[in-house]
Amino acid sequence: MSKRRGPEPAARGAFRCGQVAIVGRPSVGKSTLVNALIGARISITSKRPQTTRYRIRGILTTAAAQFIFVDTPGFQAHYRSRLNERMNRAVRDSLADVDVIVVVVDAAGLSEADRDVLALLPESVPVIVAVNKVDRLADKTRLLPLLATIGAARDFAAIVPISAEKGWQLDALTAEIAGRLPPGPALYPADDLTDRDERFLAAEYLREKIFRLLGDEVPYAAAVAIDTFAHEAKLRRIHATVFVEKASQRAILLGEGGARMKAIASAARRDMERMFGGKVFLEVWVRVKSGWADDERMLTRLGY
């Protein structure tokens, strides 16, 4: 998926390019940060933990560097399903072959779950801590003891307080990262925003609306597959299936007379039209497939 933005890379000699893993416990704002950094909504977000299930790259190209940010699922020390296991594996895999790691923590404080994440990080790669959601701190002096606590946990390359949502201090963060990227040519065209295609984004936008518009149980029981994705002149015709675990969840998702699914599908369609820059026809089916989160074949089919 690409869209023209920003300047072309400068002369090769000075140019830097590298991969930057964005890791952290669930809900700290990793995906919000990646979207804010690249200036587009390529990774879905919600207030519920474990929204992100896939590894997804967001690409930012400036005159001086290309940053390949790797958004990852929130790392969970305890997992319940094969799906969770694959999500954790995606986090671990993202740590191999990256040039810089950004660990995102919440300005509210450092938790056990944060320390579980720190324990995963290799010694050989520079680690920058992004202390996110500082906009929520009424009393900013509380940041100082937190920065001291974080600094004592490990030898970090830098610690940068930010707000991904408000876009605060993102330049400071990219400056810290840029200096640690290796010299080299861009790996992606300058106008690429992500390594994922429209089909993937369509499925994710739909899953995001389920995470945002439904209660506690259904989002975790749901997975989305795109059955067909066809271009007809300027129209994109998309058929998707939402899998859930139980008939009761299917009923909740559909709502009375299918009204809830309709609202979810229209919200997702609007996101797709905005991102793809053209009209979208979206049809969604809801099917019960119990045990999909522990079914290796289903997980592979769903791209996990």
Ligand SMILES: Nc1nc2c(ncn2[C@@H]2O[C@H](COP(=O)(O)OP(=O)(O)OP(=O)(O)O)[C@@H](O)[C@H]2O)c(=O)[nH]1
């Ligand atoms: N106030 C405030 N909220 C934020 C900020 N960044 C993210 N959030 C909110 O925090 C919640 C979680 O954000 P996500 O970006 O989905 O978090 P994540 O770390 O990707 O979560 P998982 O994918 O579930 O691991 C959302 O409701 C965001 O709007 C921030 O800087 N300030």
Ligand SMILES: [Mg+2]
């Ligand atoms: Mg996420």
